[in-house]
Amino acid sequence: MSKKSNQFVKSFKKVAYSSISILLFIAFWQLSSSIGILDRAIIPQATDVFYEIFKKVSSGVLLFHAGLSFKRAGIGFLYALIIGVPVGFLLGGVFRTAAKVLMPLLKLLEKLNPFALFPVFMMLFGIGETCKEVLVFWVCIWPILFHTISGAESIEPLMTKSARSMGASGSRLFFKVTLPATTPDIFTGIKLGVQIAFFMVVSAEIVGSTAGLGWFIWISQRNYQIISLYAGTVFIAILGLIINKIFTKLESRLLVWKQSAFEVAE
Amino acid sequence: MYNWFKNLNKKLVSFYAIIAFFILWEVATRLHWLDTQFVPPPSVILAEAWKLVLNGQIFIHIATSLQRTFLGFGLAIVVALPLGFILGGWVPAVSKFLTPLFNSLSQINAFTLFPLFLILFGIGEGAKISIIFWAAVWPILFTTIAGVQQVDPLLIKAAKAMGAKGVRIFLQVVLPGAASRLATGIKTGMTMAFMMLIGAEVMGAEAGLGWLIQNSKKNYNIPRMYVGLVTIAVVGLIVSYLLDWLEKEIITWKEVSADVKI
Numbered sequence: 001m002s003k004k005s006n007q008f009v010k011s012f013k014k015v016a017y018s019s020i021s022i023l024l025f026i027a028f029w030q031l032s033s034s035i036g037i038l039d040r041a042i043i044p045q046a047t048d049v050f051y052e053i054f055k056k057v058s059s060g061v062l063l064f065h066a067g068l069s070f071k072r073a074g075i076g077f078l079y080a081l082i083i084g085v086p087v088g089f090l091l092g093g094v095f096r097t098a099a100k101v102l103m104p105l106l107k108l109l110e111k112l113n114p115f116a117l118f119p120v121f122m123m124l125f126g127i128g129e130t131c132k133e134v135l136v137f138w139v140c141i142w143p144i145l146f147h148t149i150s151g152a153e154s155i156e157p158l159m160t161k162s163a164r165s166m167g168a169s170g171s172r173l174f175f176k177v178t179l180p181a182t183t184p185d186i187f188t189g190i191k192l193g194v195q196i197a198f199f200m201v202v203s204a205e206i207v208g209s210t211a212g213l214g215w216f217i218w219i220s221q222r223n224y225q226i227i228s229l230y231a232g233t234v235f236i237a238i239l240g241l242i243i244n245k246i247f248t249k250l251e252s253r254l255l256v257w258k259q260s261a262f263e264v265a266e
Numbered sequence: 267m268y269n270w271f272k273n274l275n276k277k278l279v280s281f282y283a284i285i286a287f288f289i290l291w292e293v294a295t296r297l298h299w300l301d302t303q304f305v306p307p308p309s310v311i312l313a314e315a316w317k318l319v320l321n322g323q324i325f326i327h328i329a330t331s332l333q334r335t336f337l338g339f340g341l342a343i344v345v346a347l348p349l350g351f352i353l354g355g356w357v358p359a360v361s362k363f364l365t366p367l368f369n370s371l372s373q374i375n376a377f378t379l380f381p382l383f384l385i386l387f388g389i390g391e392g393a394k395i396s397i398i399f400w401a402a403v404w405p406i407l408f409t410t411i412a413g414v415q416q417v418d419p420l421l422i423k424a425a426k427a428m429g430a431k432g433v434r435i436f437l438q439v440v441l442p443g444a445a446s447r448l449a450t451g452i453k454t455g456m457t458m459a460f461m462m463l464i465g466a467e468v469m470g471a472e473a474g475l476g477w478l479i480q481n482s483k484k485n486y487n488i489p490r491m492y493v494g495l496v497t498i499a500v501v502g503l504i505v506s507y508l509l510d511w512l513e514k515e516i517i518t519w520k521e522v523s524a525d526v527k528i
Contacts, residue, residue: 018366025367042385105283111502115465116476116495119483123491124304203377207468214378221381233382237374244373 044227052231062216062235069213072129073201076136077193084141085186088148093178099149110142114200118207132204139200140193144186151185152178184255191247198243202236213239306489311496314489324493328501330474331463334391338398339459343452346403350410355440361411372404376462380469394466401462402455409451413444442519449513456509460502475501 030046032038056062091099118135125131155178163177205214213236220229288308294300295307318324353361376397383393383400417440425439467476475498482490 021364021367022370101279102283104280105287108284108499111499112495113461113464113498113502115461115468116479116498119468119479120491120495123483123488199375199377202375203465206377206380207465217378217381221384226385229381229385233378236378237370240373240375240378241370 041226044230048227049230049234052227053235056228056231057235062213062232065211065213065216066235066239068211069198069201069205072132072204072212073136073197076133076138076201077140077197079133079137080140080144080193080197081190084144084189085148088145088186089152089178089182091145092149092152093155096153099153106142106145110146114139115203115207118204122208127208132201132209135204136197136200140197143192143196144189147185147189147192148182151182151189154185155181184251187251187254191251194247195240195244198240304488306492310489311492314487315493315496318490318493324497327473327475327478327494328497330471331467331476331498332501332505334394334466334474335398335456335459335463337391338395338463339402339456341395341399342402342406342455342459345399346406346455347410347448350407351414351436351440354411354414354444355417355436358415368404368407372408376401376458377465380466389470394463394471397466398459398462401458405454405458406448406451409447409454410444413447413451414440416447417443445517445519446513449509449517453506453509453513456505457502460505464498 026046029038029043033040033043033045053062091102114135117138118131121131121135121138125134159177159181160173163173168176201212202214205212206218207214209215213232217229217232217236220226220232291300291305292307292309295302295305315324353364379400380393380397383396387393387396421439421443422435425435430438463474464476464479467474468480471477475494478497479491479494482488482494
């Protein structure tokens with residue numbers, strides 16, 4: 001019992017220590033603006049900004065826009081997942097020569113700047129939801145696809161052979177051997193995809209949209225509602241950090257399992 | 267003769283899919299499987315590109331974009347390299363303290379900050395250069411700190427034992443030791459800088475490759491849009507090859523891999 005509480009105290013201390021610099025930063029911001037070093041018209045007080053966040057969250061406004069952004073990002077990401085993972089398995093596991101031939105083309109497509117593609121997608125799919133979902137899909141599919149391919153390609157052939165020699169085949173082989181072995185790689189791709197999806201959706205909303213988090217900060221900037229602008233930006237930053245933290249935690253859980261498998265083997 | 271073919275084939279394999287892709291594209295548009303209004307054939311795009319090369323316009327835009335990139339990127343280097351050296355080598359305790367703050371800040375995407383930077387730095391080049399700076403500065407800073415911290419302390423001690431001091435140790439031990447990490451960070455920074463550049467230009471500029479795409483879209487000059495897209499990709503590739511080449515030229519002392527039998 002005390003070992004668990006010891007660990008809790010340790011991790012709490014770690015969290016507390018690492019947040020000191022962030023808190024100091026905010027305190028420094030607040031101090032400089034209340035003394036008057038910072039031009040209030042350009043940089044509002046930290047307290048005002050956080051109060052604004054609180055106001056906008058409790059009134060539901062920020063949550064509404066966040067929900068919209070998440071919905072767009074979510075749909076694009078899901079399509080990328082549904083298409084990317086199976087195709088990745090097919091290319092990495094079954095059609096290996098096809099993968100080798102296609103890789104240069106795919107890498108070239110991945111390098112295309114998403115911001116440059118955005119006007120193209122706007123033209124092809126109109127200004128509405130589809131365009132943003134397609135953009136998120138495009139941006140997410142590459143990390144997911146490439147990581148799945150690399151995961152499928154790096155499965156220990158010995159593992160598959162020994163499973164087969166014990167009589168496993170088809171879907172059993174896939175679900176009990178192939179899939180778990182590639183999960184950490186796929187998950188890395190997913191984590192990258194999620195991060196980039198969120199970023200892309202907000203960016204797309206800044207460039208052209210009528211609602212959503214990106215639109216919110218853009219419109220605040222347009223109307224010189226500075227406090228609102230800062231509130232929105234800080235809110236987006238916090239959301240991004242939370243998403244990253246969640247997926248990093250999930251990733252470390254999945255990776256631990258794979259690593260310890262190798263340690264056991266040695 | 268057969269060997270020559272085989273070798274050529276090996277080298278070209280990576281391009282087969284790309285060539286096939288373009289051929290397929292051309293055929294599909296000619297057969298009207300794709301709406302040529304929205305997706306012009308590659309031949310038309312090339313023709314438009316050639317037109318822009320002939321009247322020099324493309325070079326103006328490339329130059330403008332590159333100028334912005336290098337300004338923001340240069341600023342990032344000027345800030346991140348010294349800061350990284352100081353934090354990584356001189357006052358590592360401070361760097362450990364600041365790392366959570368830096369980590370959080372670096373995860374804030376540069377484009378999210380664009381409206382904010384518009385207010386802080388004005389509508390002109392300031393906002394654009396600042397998001398390029400923001401996008402590039404974090405990878406360079408982090409890799410510099412890490413690079414300095416992983417220099418073998420034994421090497422530094424050895425240098426000190428031979429009487430080297432301060433600046434000399436830095437220039438002849440730390441800098442070369444951290445160099446390959448630095449190179450990676452700088453290349454990443456350049457990639458991020460380029461990415462943000464286009465985002466910034468798409469938002470509002472009077473010239474540059476991102477502006478070219480936006481403007482072409484507004485004027486319904488669809489082939490020109492694709493020219494902009496392709497040019498961005500090509501310029502990006504060239505810059506990245508240039509950096510790779512620079513790295514090979516400057517860092518001639520790459521560490522020998524551990525499993526090389528001497």
